[in-house]
Amino acid sequence: MADPRFFSVAGPFTLARLAEVSGAELAPGTDPATEFFDVAPLDRAGARDVSFLDNRKYTDVFSTSKAGACIVSPELAERAPAGMALLVSRDPYRAYARVAQAFYPSLPPEPGVAPSATVDPSAKLAADCRVEHHAVVGAGAEIGHRCLIGPNAVIGAGVVLGDDCIVGANVTVSHAIIGSRVNLYPGVRIGQDGFGFAMGPQGHLKVPQLGRVVIGDDVEVGANTTIDRGAGPDTIIGSGCMIDNLVQIGHNVQMGRGCVIVAQSGISGSSHLGDFVAVGGQAGITGHLRLGTGARVAGQSGVMRDVDPGETVGGSPAVAMKDWLRQSAMLAKMVKKKG
């Protein structure tokens, strides 16, 4: 059970309701009226909990789990211990997400502006927003319905936020137009100057950064991630992108829909990513490149050339994934021979 100091659980829900919510199917012989009270990991779940199995690595844990019910793929269902109710799904993780969201729903914030917050009189704030302690909302900012502005967050002048956004504690946003259902985690920095200057032995000369950051809907931006505003064009983050912690996104970058950018990776200025591009942790993409739709970049790669749609690359400098795996295998073999 999730720690009640931090979480409130809804429910209980019958198996029938959980099947409906998740799109999973009840295994034959299961009583759809059985009630469940919570979700829990396989190794900690009890008779009244629903769990899930998504990674084959944990099949043994599954086989000895005391969970009352479990979401599982058809292939692994037969490994279930006796007496466990099964919710069978081709995508158990997605089904679990729905079930967990039912038990732990996201609720809109309680409306109100903390007396210690500073909201400029010219800002337009929907009446059902919540602005926490010591937050600052600048002149002319526009903030949609049911937004939560966390404590000590700073929303700069003119910034636009859609509906149902969460701006975490100690976040800074400036020069940005942001859609709905966007979640900025604590410490995110959006809209500061890009790294643009004319280098020279007589001193580096700053170039005014005149673009914005434009973010679509349903985007998450991880803790302490930085997204610079454009130099002239905008920096654009498409709808549905998931960006992890400590990521750097340079000026003029354009990302399509549904990209997934894992922690500590960096995308240099003016590179364009198509839809559903996936970038592994600590990978780097140099500037002015194009990565096609569905391109995939392995963790720690250094991408220095365009990547075709659907192509997977790895290594530094990054090459086709199969070539990178061969390089690694070949090096390992050569060292062994010598050894």
Place this chain on the structure above:
Amino acid sequence: MADPRFFSVAGPFTLARLAEVSGAELAPGTDPATEFFDVAPLDRAGARDVSFLDNRKYTDVFSTSKAGACIVSPELAERAPAGMALLVSRDPYRAYARVAQAFYPSLPPEPGVAPSATVDPSAKLAADCRVEHHAVVGAGAEIGHRCLIGPNAVIGAGVVLGDDCIVGANVTVSHAIIGSRVNLYPGVRIGQDGFGFAMGPQGHLKVPQLGRVVIGDDVEVGANTTIDRGAGPDTIIGSGCMIDNLVQIGHNVQMGRGCVIVAQSGISGSSHLGDFVAVGGQAGITGHLRLGTGARVAGQSGVMRDVDPGETVGGSPAVAMKDWLRQSAMLAKMVKKKG
């Protein structure tokens, strides 16, 4: 045109004035009295805008641009579309920087201390500074003319800032002596303890960090970058250094003038960089090394030895750049043969 919610444009300016400001020369047959109203990227500029071409990659965009005027190098001038006024410069990006600064000048902040800010009575603050909402200025701090202390920024006790500095929102500075025209982007952390402790199986023992961070003039420090104070010696950042986002600079590091440190790179404790050293993105430099004046480190490199003045290195572990390129090419070739 830059979004007026975020930017105010000055001007208009005649071509003669822009030539003077930028050091560029007007191409023959151009009317120096023509007025221009803004800067814009090549693909969005119109008849009243000035644009620039700095990267050969965008020559085609240049050739079809509708910009009324463009800053361009002598070599590429002939690729201009008919009717475009040309400002010819050997360094078009630097010339553009001057023109853009004319249209979008940096203005000193409007003086004043927000009522919600907390300035210690013993701090010395020039009367023309601006201190934003909920910022904190500690005991004995000294802040020069026309500084801007952003919302929720924290300036620790005894910190010294010169003139015309910008401290971004949610920045933390302690134990630091900082020059003039220094710009700390949102979320920067300066002056915290370095990573210094005596390791041991009975527990790691913290070593008091007794130095400072000393920063020269005309330095930029990118968002969420961290600069630790010295352990006994100071951590020193020379004048004119440009440091990007999410960079880590360890205790006792010394950087000369005009160094350029790209995002997510890290410089470990006690390493010394000469003047105008350039470090690529996600590169790492281990501790106690010396990088000579003008040394260059490729992105994602791992530098584990001293680097000579003017030398360029790449790879992890880093070797001379030409050797790294050969290694990469050789590996690619060997894999192909086998394939």
Place this chain on the structure above:
Amino acid sequence: MADPRFFSVAGPFTLARLAEVSGAELAPGTDPATEFFDVAPLDRAGARDVSFLDNRKYTDVFSTSKAGACIVSPELAERAPAGMALLVSRDPYRAYARVAQAFYPSLPPEPGVAPSATVDPSAKLAADCRVEHHAVVGAGAEIGHRCLIGPNAVIGAGVVLGDDCIVGANVTVSHAIIGSRVNLYPGVRIGQDGFGFAMGPQGHLKVPQLGRVVIGDDVEVGANTTIDRGAGPDTIIGSGCMIDNLVQIGHNVQMGRGCVIVAQSGISGSSHLGDFVAVGGQAGITGHLRLGTGARVAGQSGVMRDVDPGETVGGSPAVAMKDWLRQSAMLAKMVKKKG
């Protein structure tokens, strides 16, 4: 001498007292009653200062140092200049840590809650804590004795802190149970959602993150480091861990006692580290791995497999350290032959 704007020095102390404090032995012929007034680096120390030599690289500086006393290993003692008093120790850095702590002791904060801070009435705060300007302490939080909550820090609802903790400026903590003597540097983010969602072409579906962050005693977490809370299990940081700046620790990670994690490294979700694991700077560890007690990971490595207790690995993908060194040497040689 440390800058008095930032540091207050205790003392003076006799050599006898410093030997006692540090466990070092006075070299024969040294007067134990001589008083010393400060610590200083070898190249800046004077007759009344104590210095130390820990790195052979600086032996020449040692031999010409004007320090009145120096902590040194038995092997290097003979390289001392004439007249220098010697404190001889098998672990000079640890002995120096003790001496420096004597001169610069950590003092408990002056109790008090700044009027601009916001402490929820239901929070339990020991009377001897200090809460700085604009800090926020949420509902039901419990904070032990002598804690310092820095300016603009945000402690979320229900968070528990033990005794003698330091929460730096602009820190954010939520969903966390934290031990005693824990030091969170400025900009640390603890307890935000892990990077958990079910990917899919119809959109990525967020998975509620229902665990916590549990931190032991005597832990340091560096500036702008991010530690995500567990997805269901907790994220666990063992007692005595030292975590540097800009580190990413994913959900469900478990770290044993005394681990050392250098700057900008990342540990992906659900990986388990034993006791005293050391991870070099900018290294990455993929998810669901196990690193045994005393395992060591070289800087910039990419670990994609389990690591045995005591094993050292390097490279990306990481292999046994000796194999990585061989790979690097072999590549260097091959390139030279061709050249």
